[in-house]
Amino acid sequence: MPTFPFTEADPIQHPGPPPKASEVVIVGGGIIGVTTALFLASRNIPVTLLEKGRVAAEQSSRNWGWIRKQGRDADELPIVIEACRLWRQLADECGEDIGLNQTGVTYLANADKDMAKFEEFMRIAAIHELDTRLLDTDQTAKLITGMSRRFAGAMTTPSDMRAEPWLAVPALARLAVRKGVRIVESCAARTLDIAAGRIKGVWTEAGYIETSTVLVAGGAWSSLFLARHGVSIPQLSVRVTVAATEPLPEIYAGAAADDHIAFRCRQDGGYTLAAGGSHLLYLGPDAFRHFTQYLPALRDNPFGTRYFPFAPSGYPDGWSTPRDWAPDSESPFERMRVLSPAPEPAKLRSIERNFKQLFPRFETVRLKAGWGGMIDAMPDVVPVVDRVQAIGGLFVATGMCGHGFGIGPGIGRVVSDMIRGNAIGHDLSRFRLPRFYDGSPVRLGPAL
Numbered sequence: 256m257p258t259f260p261f262t263e264a265d266p267i268q269h270p271g272p273p274p275k276a277s278e279v280v281i282v283g284g285g286i287i288g289v290t291t292a293l294f295l296a297s298r299n300i301p302v303t304l305l306e307k308g309r310v311a312a313e314q315s316s317r318n319w320g321w322i323r324k325q326g327r328d329a330d331e332l333p334i335v336i337e338a339c340r341l342w343r344q345l346a347d348e349c350g351e352d353i354g355l356n357q358t359g360v361t362y363l364a365n366a367d368k369d370m371a372k373f374e375e376f377m378r379i380a381a382i383h384e385l386d387t388r389l390l391d392t393d394q395t396a397k398l399i400t401g402m403s404r405r406f407a408g409a410m411t412t413p414s415d416m417r418a419e420p421w422l423a424v425p426a427l428a429r430l431a432v433r434k435g436v437r438i439v440e441s442c443a444a445r446t447l448d449i450a451a452g453r454i455k456g457v458w459t460e461a462g463y464i465e466t467s468t469v470l471v472a473g474g475a476w477s478s479l480f481l482a483r484h485g486v487s488i489p490q491l492s493v494r495v496t497v498a499a500t501e502p503l504p505e506i507y508a509g510a511a512a513d514d515h516i517a518f519r520c521r522q523d524g525g526y527t528l529a530a531g532g533s534h535l536l537y538l539g540p541d542a543f544r545h546f547t548q549y550l551p552a553l554r555d556n557p558f559g560t561r562y563f564p565f566a567p568s569g570y571p572d573g574w575s576t577p578r579d580w581a582p583d584s585e586s587p588f589e590r591m592r593v594l595s596p597a598p599e600p601a602k603l604r605s606i607e608r609n610f611k612q613l614f615p616r617f618e619t620v621r622l623k624a625g626w627g628g629m630i631d632a633m634p635d636v637v638p639v640v641d642r643v644q645a646i647g648g649l650f651v652a653t654g655m656c657g658h659g660f661g662i663g664p665g666i667g668r669v670v671s672d673m674i675r676g677n678a679i680g681h682d683l684s685r686f687r688l689p690r691f692y693d694g695s696p697v698r699l700g701p702a703l
C-alpha cells in the first residue's frame with residue numbers, strides 16, 4: 256500500500272541560502288510557522304522561515320483536515336472562530352484550490368453518556384452563538400446515510416469546515432513567499448545565539464542569521480530545541496495511523512467520528528479514515544521526566560495510550576538522541592529531515608474493518624493509502640503560545656495537541672501580533688508557558 260506522498264526525496268521548493276540577517280526568524284514550516292510568517296510579512300516585517308525538511312511534511316500535511324469549532328476548549332474557541340474567517344480569506348488570497356469547504360463536523364453518540372458530554376459543550380457553544388446542535392437517533396441517520404448502527408444521537412456544527420492539508424499548507428507557504436517571506440527548506444536551525452539574556456542570532460546548518468526575534472514553531476521537535484537552551488516544556492508526541500479510500504459514493508460531505516472510526520470526505524471524493532481508541536507513546540527520557548504532569552490525562556483516559564519502551568533512534572525523545580550539540584556540528588534536526596513513522600498494520604486493519612462495519616455498502620472497498628504521524632502533546636491538551644520571559648526576543652507556539660490545523664491561521668495571526676507587541680484581542684493566559692511550573696493545577700482540555 257502506498258504511504259505518505261511527502262518525503263525528503265521531494266524536490267526542494269524553497270532553496271537557500273538563508274540571509275545573513277532577518278528581523279524575525281521562524282523555526283518550523285508547519286501551519287503555525289507558515290501562517291505567522293505570512294501575517295508578519297503582511298505588515299512588512301522581514302521574516303525568514305527555516306524548515307529542516309520540506310514545508311508541511313510533518314503534522315501539517317498528515318492530519319485529517321478537520322477545521323472545527325465543535326468540541327473545542329473554551330479558551331481556544333474565540334481563536335478558532337477567528338481562524339475560520341482567516342481560512343476563507345487566505346483561501347481566496349492564495350488563489351489555489353485548497354479544498355476548503357463548509358460541510359460540517361459531527362460527533363456520533365454511542366450511548367446517552369456521550370450525549371451528556373455533548374450537552375456540556377452546548378453551553379459553551381451558546382455563549383459564542385455557534386450553530387452547533389444536538390440530533391436525535393432519526394436525525395442522525397438522516398444526516399449520514401447508510402449506517403448499519405442506530406446511534407443514540409449526535410452533535411453537529413454545520414459551519415465547521417474541511418480542507419486538504421497537503422494542498423493547503425504548501426499553498427499558504429507560496430502566498431507567504433509572494434508577500435515577502437524568505438522560506439529556506441532543508442535548513443535546520445541548530446541553536447540560538449543568546450547574549451546578556453537576549454536573542455542575537457540563530458545558527459543554522461547553512462550559517463549564521465543575525466536576528467533579534469525567534470519564534471519556535473517546531474511541532475514535535477520544539478521541546479528538544481528549547482531544552483538545549485534551558486527552556487523546558489513538558490511536550491511529548493504520540494504515533495497515530497491514518498488511511499485513505501478511493502473515491503466513493505457520498506455518505507456525508509463533512510467529517511464525523513464515534514469511538515471506533517473517524518471519517519472525512521476529501522475533495523477527490525474519497526474518505527480519510529482513522530481509528531478510534533488508543534495512540535502509541537514511545538517512551539524516552541522526556542516521557543519519564545514529565546510523567547507526573549501527564550497523570551491527570553492518564554487518569555481521565557487510562558486506556559487512551561499504549562506504550563512502547565524504546566523511542567526509535569533519531570526521534571525527538573529517542574534514548575540515543577543527543578540533548579546537546581554545538582552550533583557547528585550536525586544537530587538531531589538535520590539527521591531526521593521528515594519525521595515519518597510507518598502506519599501501524601493492525602490499526603490499518605481495524606480502520607478498514609470498522610469503516611465497513613458501519614457502512615456495509617462499502618464491503619468491497621480497499622484502502623488506497625495509509626500513513627503515520629506524530630502528534631505533539633501537552634499535559635493539559637492545550638498548546639503553549641507565549642514569549643519566553645528568561646530570553647528576550649524568544650517566542651514559542653507549539654504543542655497543538657492534535658488540533659492545530661484548524662486553529663492554525665488564528666494562532667498565526669495572534670503570534671504575529673504578540674511578536675510586534677500589539678494587542679492580541681484574545682485572552683492567552685490559558686496557553687502561558689509558566690503554567691507548568693508556577694503551581695497551577697493541570698486543567699484538562701477536551702481530548703477530541
Ligand SMILES: Cc1cc2nc3c(=O)[nH]c(=O)nc-3n(C[C@H](O)[C@H](O)[C@H](O)COP(=O)(O)OP(=O)(O)OC[C@H]3O[C@@H](n4cnc5c(N)ncnc54)[C@H](O)[C@@H]3O)c2cc1C
Nearest residue numbers: 283285287307315318319321444474628655658659660661
Ligand atoms: C494524524 C493526524 C491527524 C490530525 N488531525 C487534525 C485535524 O483533523 N484537525 C486539526 O486541527 N488538527 C489535526 N492534527 C493536528 C495538526 O496537524 C497539528 O496540530 C498541526 O499541524 C501542528 O502544526 P505545527 O506547525 O505546530 O507543527 P508541524 O506541522 O509538525 O510543523 C513543524 C515543522 O517544524 C520543523 N522543524 C522542527 N524543528 C526544526 C528545526 N530545528 N529547524 C528547522 N525546522 C524544524 C519540522 O520539520 C516540521 O515541518 C492532526 C495531526 C495528525 C498527526
